[in-house]
Amino acid sequence: MTKKLWFQVGVGILLAILIIKYFMEISFIFAPVIIIIKAIILPLLLGGVLYYMTEPIQRFLESRNIPRWGSILIIVAGLLIVLAIFISIIGPHVTKQVNNLVENAPTLSKKFDDMRSMLGNLEEYLPPSLQGSIDSATDTIQAMAVNFGKWIVQFLQSFFQAIFLLVLVPFFFIFMLKDHEKFAPIIYDLFSGERREWVKKTLSDIDNVLRSYIQGQFLISTILAALIFIGYLILGLEYALLLAIFALFMNLIPFIGPWIAVAPALIIAFMDKPKLVIGVAIVTLVAQQIDSNLITPNVMGKSLDIHPLTVITIILAAGNIAGFVGIIVGVPVYAVGKVIVRNIYDQRRKIKHAATKDVQG
Incomplete structure (x- = not known):
């Protein structure tokens, strides 16, 4: 019985639970180590993301007989130039739209309250069952908004901590x-x-999975944000640049991200001109169709091989465990774990097959 896989897995799980239990009881011993890890984990992740995004450039430069130090200098200089261009060209427009949003916040808040009052008046003429469904949906949306707000706060806290550790x-x-x-x-x-x-x-395999996910997800998010920005400009939607930048970061979250990104655009469109809601919906639909049919299949392919339902479950669970950071890293962490488990399974099957051949021989 001890040679059965289910028995070995069960023993492994029990040992892991015991290790975690006793580790929690003496966690105060490891408190300095945990503090150090928390201090470096975010800069390490950001450095890793930058590495995977620029590694193809380094590989291309070195294939042209440029030495390692030369490729590093070119990449760092290129990033600084891109950052300077971004700040000088896009920065003033972002600042202007942020200031406009702050100045118009009271007006937008009043319009939002009027919209809620209007919907509340309409509920009086609806059947009780439909009223209950609307109330339930409203509560769900409010709960999601509260959770999302917590994620944003946690993200901002992590961001400001990263500023102090930017070096x-x-x-x-x-x-x-x-x-x-x-x-x-x-x-x-x-x-x-x-x-x-x-x-x-x-x-x-882990390196290939992380490379495919990070490079592919950032490229997809950038293309989608550009498409959305062009669409919002054509519609004449206010705060188009801010909404596109928000979509850029939200699209890093697979499947759920695009729906989160479109929510503030729909609200702003409805409060400005209700007919713009249709335009925003069309822009989002077109961008998502281009993504699902052209961009993602050619950029990501089947490199991760994770079912959409699994991705959604991972994102929701990771968000509850680690907030906004968990949402971002949940899928790649799962992909890495899947690679490890699959390789363990393949190795065990290979050993078992070799033992069977020895017995038959």
């Missing part, structure tokens, strides 16, 4: 560009034989 981001980023080939050997050289090859393959 670590370029450090991690440049270090990864310089020595990224050395990271995996440090781990798999600790092993030998077949186990070494398995660890090497697993690390390679």
Whole structure:
């Protein structure tokens, strides 16, 4: 019985629970380590994202016989130039729209209250069952808004903490560009034989999954934000640039992100000119159709191979556990875990097949 997979998995789960239990009881011992990890985790993640986004550029430059230090200097200079262009060209427009939004906040708030009052008056003429459905939907939307607000607050807190640690981001980023080939050997050289090859393959698969997800998701989000911005400009929607930037970050969240991104656009359109709601809906529908039929299949392909329902479940669970940061990292963390589990399963099947052949031989 001890050789059965279900028994070994059960024992492993029990041991993991015991380790977590006793770790929580003596967690005060590891408090300094936890503080250090929390201090560096966000800059490390940002540095890793920048690395995966610029790694294809580095590979291209080095294929043209440019040395490693030269490719790093070119990439860093290019990022600084892009940042300077963004601040000088887009920054004033963003500032102007933010100021307009702040100045018009009382008016927008009054229009929103009028809209809620109008909907409340209409409920009197609806059947009781439909009124109950509307009330339930309203409560659900309010609960989602509260949770989303918490995620935004947590994101802003993390963002301002990252400002104080901003010096670590370029450090991690440049270090990864310089020595990224050395990271995996440090781990798999600790092993030998077949186990070494398995660890090497697993690390390679993890690297491929993270590269595909980060590069693909950022490219998709940028293209979608550009399409949405053009559509909102054609409609003449107020705060088009702010809404497009908001959509850029929300589209980093698979499946759910685009629906979160369109919510403030619909509200602003309805409070400005109700007929603009139809235009915003059409722009969103066209952008999503282009994404689902052209962009995502060609950019992401089947690299992650995760069912949409699984993605939604992961996002909701990660959001409740770790807030906005959990929503962003939940899917790639799951993808990495899936790669590890799949490689473990394949290795066990390979060992079992080899043992069967030895017995038959």
